[in-house]
Amino acid sequence: MILVTGATGTIGREVVRLLAARGERVRAMTRTPGKIASPPPGVEVVRGDFTDPESLVVAAEGATAVFMLSAPGPWMAEHDEAMLAAARSAGVPRAVKLSAIGTGDHADGRAGDWHLPGEQAVRSGGLAWTVLRPSWFASNTLRWAEAVRAGGPIPNPMGTGAQGVVDPADVAEVAARTLTSPGHDGHVYTLTGPEPLSIPDMAVRLGETIGRTVETVEVPLDDYRDRLSAAGLDPVFVETAVAGARLVAEGRNATVTGDVERVLGRAPRTFAVWAHDHRAAFTG
Template sequence: MILVTGATGTIGTEVVRILAERGERVRAMTRNPQGARLPAELVQAVQADYGNRDSLDAAVAGADAVFLLNAPGPWIEQHDLAMLDAVRSHGVGRVVKLSAIGTGENTGLRVGAWHLPGERALHQGEAAWTVLRPSSFATNTLHWASLIRSGQPVPNPTGDGAQGVIDPRDVAEVAVAALTTPDHAGRTYTLTGPELLSLPDQVDVLRKVLGRPIEIVDVPLDVVKQQLIAAGRDPEFAEGAVHGQRFIAEGGNARLTGDVTAVLGRAARTYATWAGDHRDTFGV
């Protein structure tokens, strides 16, 4: 039995789908099983919240492996540690944690600080572990869809800063490999797509795939910060977000690795492939 946390989100949905297609026994954790769209005949849904330790015990009981994913935010440390405590109590044999690129490096990025305690706790635990540190998800560009559909420009806070944009389906396939075989125990993988792409590069791909013009408008980082504060985010969060955007703009995340190929035995999917598979969402 494999427990998939974050089972209704970007990566977890794909992990559940692939495991179910392979005939694995899957338990999908969500706070709201009634609202979750899960393949019910193949997957057992379990209601649990990281903030409720008893619910984590119920979710973990009888599981052989756990896919550990947290929504981004400062709660990641507390949630990871709560789940790993439940893992220890129930003697779960294997944990695959979704972390983020750059974790453990001296970047000052907030997301790395959120994930590091969970990674360290995994190293100290009894369960076999694998850590996945993906780069920027292709799905992050879905938030441009309504702008593109209505002919508005895409905002660019990161200039020509490039990233190894990765298809979430590849992250999920690597997770499934690590969850279902012992081959990846004790490994930390930095997962990237096959090419470095700036935001204008991604827009260029979308122009070609959609066959329509898309404008880009540069947005200075101090404006991004003010927009976040105006939208109700606290100033510290806004400062952290802008720090991350500046890091990308300055080329800090311009990294490619061969880890997807090493695990899956094939090249990582391109952003163009992802965009082609999501044309409908962008209104074509």
């Protein structure tokens, strides 16, 4: 029995699907079980809330591994520690934590730092462990879909800074593999696509996919901050997003690794492949 937390999100949902397709027994944990109306065969849906320790212990009972995933935010350390405590109480032997690229490497408030206490807790928590640190998700470009469909430009606060943009399906597949196969205990995998890409690079590939030019427009970081604030985001998230955009613009996230291939035995999918598979979102 594999417990998957955050089972309704981009990664968690796909991990549940992949594990079930392989015949694994899966327990999908979510605060709102009604969101999983028709779980795949072999999947048990259970309520679990990181602020309710008893619900976590119930969710962890009988599990042989737990996939730890929580929505980004300053609460992540508390969530990770609560899940680990429940896993230890239930006798779960293994944990795989979804973290973020560059965790602990930068002192400028980037989102990865929210994962650092959880990573440290996993390593010292008494369970066999694996940490996954994905780069920027290809699916983040879906936030551009409305502008692209309208023929407008993509806002670009990152200049020509490149990242090892990764298909979230590859991240989920690595998670499923590390949860079910030996040889991954004690490893930290940095998961990237096969090439570093800037926002203008991705715009070119999107344009090739949908058959027309997709433009970008530079957004100064002060304007980016104002846009996020005007959208109602919490100031902590605004400053984290701005710090992350600055880091990328300065070329400090242009990391590409072979860890996806190391785990899966194949090259990671390209952004062009992801864009082709999701072209309908950008064309209506």
